[in-house]
Amino acid sequence: MDKDRIAGSAKEAKGAIKETAGKALGDAKLQADGKSDKAEGKVQNAIGGLKDALKK
Numbered sequence: 001m002d003k004d005r006i007a008g009s010a011k012e013a014k015g016a017i018k019e020t021a022g023k024a025l026g027d028a029k030l031q032a033d034g035k036s037d038k039a040e041g042k043v044q045n046a047i048g049g050l051k052d053a054l055k056k
Contacts, residue, residue: 002052008045012038 015037022031 002048002055004044004051005048008041008043008048010041011044012041015039015041 015034017034018037019031019034022028022034
């Protein structure tokens with residue numbers, strides 16, 4: 001498993017937590033930051049998946 005997949009998954013999880021906390025607290029900036037982190041994590045995870053596929 002590529003390190004980008006691991007880091008991407010962690011960033012996605014962190015983003016989901018931030019987004020949920022932002023919704024619960026009514027904090028639009030925190031919610032937006034969470035969505036941004038989730039999107040970055042998905043991209044990083046996809047890049048890691050591509051690297052894994054190329055290694056095989």
